[in-house]
Amino acid sequence: MSKKSLHYYQGMITIILMSSFFIPSAKAEITYDFSGFGTLGYAISDQSFHYAQHIDNEGSFAKDSLIAGQLDIKFNPKFSATIQAKLAADNSQENGVKPSLTWAFLSYRPNNDWLIRIGQLQVPGYLNSVNRDLGISYDYARLPYEFDSVSPIYNFIGASINKTFILADSEIIVDAYAGKTKANYRYYIGEDIEGFADKGADYYKVDTDVIGASITYKTSDNIYLAGLHRAKIEKSNGSSWDANVGYSELIPGSGIGYYNTDEGSGTLTVGSFDLYIVNIGADIYLGDGVRLATELAVRNSDDLQTGLNSISGYVSLKKKINNWTPYIFYSQIKTNSADLKKHSQIDNNQVPDFIPSSDSINASQHVIADSFEAYDQFSIAIGTSYQFTPVNVLKAELMMVQVNKSSSLFDIPSGKASKDYSTTVFSISYSFAF
Amino acid sequence: MKNKRFTLTSLLLTFMLSITAKAEVVMITSYQTDITDIDARIVSRLYTGKIIEINGVSVIPINQDPSNPLRTRFLQKYLSQNEDKYAAYWTVRRFIGKGTPPKEFLSVSAAIDFIIDTPGAIGYIDNNLLTLPKDIKVINTQ
Numbered sequence: 241m242s243k244k245s246l247h248y249y250q251g252m253i254t255i256i257l258m259s260s261f262f263i264p265s266a267k268a269e270i271t272y273d274f275s276g277f278g279t280l281g282y283a284i285s286d287q288s289f290h291y292a293q294h295i296d297n298e299g300s301f302a303k304d305s306l307i308a309g310q311l312d313i314k315f316n317p318k319f320s321a322t323i324q325a326k327l328a329a330d331n332s333q334e335n336g337v338k339p340s341l342t343w344a345f346l347s348y349r350p351n352n353d354w355l356i357r358i359g360q361l362q363v364p365g366y367l368n369s370v371n372r373d374l375g376i377s378y379d380y381a382r383l384p385y386e387f388d389s390v391s392p393i394y395n396f397i398g399a400s401i402n403k404t405f406i407l408a409d410s411e412i413i414v415d416a417y418a419g420k421t422k423a424n425y426r427y428y429i430g431e432d433i434e435g436f437a438d439k440g441a442d443y444y445k446v447d448t449d450v451i452g453a454s455i456t457y458k459t460s461d462n463i464y465l466a467g468l469h470r471a472k473i474e475k476s477n478g479s480s481w482d483a484n485v486g487y488s489e490l491i492p493g494s495g496i497g498y499y500n501t502d503e504g505s506g507t508l509t510v511g512s513f514d515l516y517i518v519n520i521g522a523d524i525y526l527g528d529g530v531r532l533a534t535e536l537a538v539r540n541s542d543d544l545q546t547g548l549n550s551i552s553g554y555v556s557l558k559k560k561i562n563n564w565t566p567y568i569f570y571s572q573i574k575t576n577s578a579d580l581k582k583h584s585q586i587d588n589n590q591v592p593d594f595i596p597s598s599d600s601i602n603a604s605q606h607v608i609a610d611s612f613e614a615y616d617q618f619s620i621a622i623g624t625s626y627q628f629t630p631v632n633v634l635k636a637e638l639m640m641v642q643v644n645k646s647s648s649l650f651d652i653p654s655g656k657a658s659k660d661y662s663t664t665v666f667s668i669s670y671s672f673a674f
Numbered sequence: 675m676k677n678k679r680f681t682l683t684s685l686l687l688t689f690m691l692s693i694t695a696k697a698e699v700v701m702i703t704s705y706q707t708d709i710t711d712i713d714a715r716i717v718s719r720l721y722t723g724k725i726i727e728i729n730g731v732s733v734i735p736i737n738q739d740p741s742n743p744l745r746t747r748f749l750q751k752y753l754s755q756n757e758d759k760y761a762a763y764w765t766v767r768r769f770i771g772k773g774t775p776p777k778e779f780l781s782v783s784a785a786i787d788f789i790i791d792t793p794g795a796i797g798y799i800d801n802n803l804l805t806l807p808k809d810i811k812v813i814n815t816q
Contacts, residue, residue, distance in 0.1 A: 271777065273774045277765075277769055312773070312774045314773075314774060317726045317733070317794070318732070320774075322771050324769070343771045345771065347771075347773075351726070351727055352724070352726060361771075362770075370770045370771070371766060371769065373769075374766065374769045376765065376766075377766045377770075404724070406719075406724070411724075629758070630758050630761055631762070631765055673769070
C-alpha cells in the first residue's frame with residue numbers, strides 16, 4: 241500500500257473514531273460491534289488467456305476471494321458510524337493483494353424516513369451494487385460479469401441521502417448520491433509495437449466524479465428499481481482523452497490509409513468525459529420457491545466515440561429447494577452498433593505490404609482497436625448454492641462465455657483469434673460471515 | 675380415592691396447560707416512554723431496523739439472546755420469521771451499511787432492567803410473567 245493511501249485510510253478512520261467525542265450519546269451507551277465476512281473462491285477456464293483479469297486455465301483464487309472486517313459504532317439511535325475494510329486482489333496491478341476501505345461513513349438518521357451518510361460509500365441503485373463483496377447475500381458464484389462490469393466505480397467519497405416512503409405493505413426508497421474517487425482503469429493491448437505499445441495490461445489512473453439517483457419499490461417478496469448515474473472521468477496525470485479515432489489516407493483517393501490519433505487525422509481530444517448509465521432491475525418471486533431476477537443498463541458517453549457505449553443485462557432464474565438453490569442465468573453486453581462497427585473497421589484495416597512500415601501500421605490498427613474497446617459477448621451459467629447456515633454458503637458454477645466480434649473483458653492477443661471464440665469457466669467458492 | 679386423585683391431577687394438568695396455552699408474547703416498555711399502543715406491523719419494522727421512532731418518540735428495540743425460546747415465539751408472532759431468516763436478514767443489512775441488529779440480552783430480567791433504565795427502550799416478555807416490575811407497562815398490540 242502506498243504512503244498516500246495509508247494516510248488517507250488513517251485519516252478516514254481517525255475522523256470516524258474521533259466523532260464519538262462530539263456526537264451526543266444520551267443515556268444509552270455507545271456500542272461497538274465487530275463482525276466480518278469473506279469468500280474463498282477458485283475459478284478455472286479452458287483457455288490460456290485471461291478472462292476478467294484473473295481467470296485462465298491455470299486457475300486462480302484472485303477473482304473471487306476476499307476477507308473483510310467491519311466495525312459498527314452506534315452513538316445513539318440516530319447517529320452511527322461504520323468502517324468496513326477488505327483484503328482482496330489488487331485492482332491497480334496484475335498481481336498481489338491490497339487492503340482497501342469499502343465503507344467508512346458517519347450516518348445520521350433524523351427520523352424513520354431519512355438517512356444521510358457521509359464518507360466512503362458504495363454506489364446504490366443496482367440489485368447487488370452495495371453487496372457485491374458479500375458472497376452469502378447471493379447465490380451466484382460470481383455476479384454476472386457482463387453487467388457487474390458496467391459501472392466504472394463502485395466506491396466513492398461523498399454523501400448520500402436516502403428517503404423512504406412507507407406504504408401499507410410496501411415501501412418506496414429514493415437514493416441520491418454524489419462524490420468523487422480515484423480509480424484505476426484497466427485496459428489490455430494485444431500486440432507489441434516497438435517504441436509505441438507493449439503487449440499486456442496497463443492502467444490509467446483516473447479521477448472520477450460521480451452523481452446519481454435511484455428509486456426502488458419493495459414489497460415483501462419483490463424488488464423493482466431504476467437508476468440514473470453520471471461519472472465524469474479524467475486522467476489523474478492531466479493528459480487528455482482521444483474523443484474519436486481519426487483516419488489518414490496514405491495515397492489520396494486510393495482508399496489506402498490507417499486509423500490513428502495523430503494531429504491532423506481528425507482526432508479531437510477532451511480533458512474529461514461524462515459517462516451516463518441508466519439502469520432498471522427487478523427481483524420477483526414467482527411462487528413455489530422460484531425467483532426471477534433481471535437487470536438492464538445502457539451506458540453512453542456523448543463525449544467519446546468508444547466501445548464503452550453499450551447495453552448490458554442479465555436474466556436469472558433460481559429455485560430454493562431446502563438448503564440447495566440451483567440457478568441459471570443468461571448475461572450479455574454489446575457495444576452500440578455504430579461503435580462496434582467502427583471498432584471492426586479499425587481492427588480489420590490493413591495496408592498493403594508495399595507501403596513503408598506496413599507491419600507497424602497494421603499492428604497499430606489492432607492496438608488502436610484495443611484502446612477503442614469493444615464488447616460483444618454473452619454468457620450462460622448453471623450453478624447452485626448450498627446453504628449450511630445462512631452465513632455459511634458453498635457455491636459451484638459452470639459458465640460458458642461466447643465472444644462474437646470482440647470483447648475487452650478478455651486479455652487476448654490481436655488478430656483472428658480475438659473474434660468468435662468461447663470459454664468455459666468452472667467456479668467453486670465458500671462464503672461465510674461472522 | 676384413586677378417582678379423586680385422578681380428578682385432581684387432571685384438573686391440575688388442565689390448569690397448567692391452560693396457562694401454557696394462554697402464554698403470549700407481549701411488548702413492554704417503561705412508563706417513561708410515551709407509547710401505549712403499537713401495531714404488530716410497527717413491531718416488525720422496528721425489529722428489522724426500518725424505523726427508529728414511533729409517533730415521534732425515539733425507540734430502542736431490545737431482543738433476547740437467540741438461545742431463548744421466547745425470542746423464537748416473538749419472531750414467529752410479530753415478524754413471521756424463524757431465527758435463521760432473521761439472522762440472515764441482519765447479516766446482510768449490517769454489511770451493506772444499514773445498521774446493526776437490536777441489542778440482545780441473555781435473560782428477560784436483564785432486558786427489563788435495561789428497559790427501566792433507558793427511556794424509549796422496547797422489549798417483550800411472556801404475558802404470564804407473574805411479577806411485572808412497577809416501572810414496566812405492557813403496550814397494547816393491535
